[in-house]
Amino acid sequence: MAPIYSAESINSFFVNQVKDYAIFATDTNGIITAWNKGAERLKGYTEEEIVGQFYGILHPDEYQQVGYPEKELQKALDNGSFENEDWRKKKDGSLFWATVTLTPIYDESGQHIGFTKITGDLTKQKELQDKLAERQQNALERKNSELQRTNNDLDNFIYTASHDLRSPITNIEALMLYLEEKLKEENALTPETQEVLQRVLDSVDRFKRTIEDLAEISRVQKDSTQDATDIVTNIKDVYEDIMADLNYPSKQKACFIQTDFQVSQLNFSKKNFRSILYNLLSNAIKYQAPDRDCIIRVTTRLEEPYVVLRAKDNGLGMNPKQQEQLYGMFRRFHDHVEGTGVGLYMVKRIVDNADGKIEVESKEGEGTEFRVYFQEAM
Structure with a gap:
């Protein structure tokens, strides 16, 4: 007749025969009270060596110095358990990448009596992940170079x-x-x-x-490819220079342009800023509505972390499909005015190269507003 074992004995046999995971118990202060064979194999300490020591000895030295083990215990109490992947230390001082689960233990009356800790060795998986990440990074660098x-x-x-x-x-x-x-x-x-x-x-x-x-x-x-952020551009000077160059087409009315430059200077290439503002203004003038006065409003505002240039008109506007194709090279939506369709393509490229962004809101028959976001201000 086979012997009859208690539930406690079966649990003890099960825990001690688990070889691939370190399983141990501590009291309420984190002092180790039980230690299985898997813990001995993984950590290097025998049960006699480790029982009675604070479990923080199994953490890297710098973790112990900042009280990380104590914080783990508190998080487990606060949240019902603590799970993480992190570095752990063996008896010989070597580190390994581990998956850890720390769980508080309670008796039948609900009194907290200690913790259980399960640790698995993920070193091989981490090495594979690191190699894969390195290969992906190398592949990305090669692709960027190409x-x-x-x-x-x-x-x-x-x-x-x-x-x-x-x-x-x-x-x-x-x-x-x-x-x-x-x-x-x-x-x-x-x-x-x-x-x-x-x-x-x-x-x-x-x-x-x-x-x-x-x-x-x-x-x-x-x-x-050149760093031009050390160039201070005076926005009003650029605007006035553009207005001196702009000639209104003979078949179109002159536009009334309102300005409000709350930000007056920008750490940005003057040539590139002029190209952006020139294209926005010339488009607003060219695509004015024939049945109403042409009004354009140009402003700059500080909206951290950006300086925002806005150019708003009451012209022909664009439908949603046209807006989707707006920044393509040689894209033109109106044939009654001269143009090659590369102006906004260049604007988008300049802005992207400077780590900025450009947005547009437009409604056909009502007008368009462009917003250009620059990183640097003075």
Whole structure:
């Protein structure tokens, strides 16, 4: 007949035969009172060596110095248990990565009588995780390096192409002007011929503007690799400089522009800030509504940690689909005004390169507001 064991005996046999986890008990002050074979194998202490010692001896020295073991006990009492993955110390002083569970014990009357602690060794899993993380980091760095090379190659191509195209397109323009002059001298310039010549010259002009925009995109990318945050830009000076350059199209009314520059200076590249503000203002002027006065409001505010530039108009506005495509290269939504469709693409690129952000709110038939967030202020 098989012997009959009490529940307490069975629990004791079970705990002592668990080899892969350290299981031990402490009194209410964290003094070790019981120690299983798994704890001896994992920690290195025999039961005789460890019983009667404060369980904090199993923590790294720096943890003991700041009272981390005592904080664990309190958290277990406050929350019903304490679970964590962290470093633990063996008898020989070596550290291992462990999963730990600390649970308070209560008697039948609800009186707190101690704690149980279960510790598992996760060193191999951590080593695998660290290796995987290292590989992922290396792969990310390689990918970033490849993307940087691709961007550099693309920018070099854009710069070279735009540079090499200037000469032939300039020659074409000169030849067309020469042809127009010769036809006039010989009284051979008919209205039909004049229209064809003008269309060619208009196409040449659009091509030249596209080349200039491509060169500007390349410049923006090259500038992004240089630290320009030490440049103090006076916002009002840039605004006045832009307004001196802006010419209103003859078919459009002049716009009334209100300004309120509560932030007057910015640690930002003057060229890049001018490009941003110029594009926002020129678009607001170009896309004004024909049936009402054109009103544009430009402001700067400190909204920590940003300086926010707002440009709000009461122009044509955009529908949601147009807003989704807003920052794509060569995107244009209205054909009745001149443009190449790269201005907002450049604005977005400048802002992204400077770790800022740009937002837009627009409603078709009512107007548009752009908000550009800059990191640095004075």
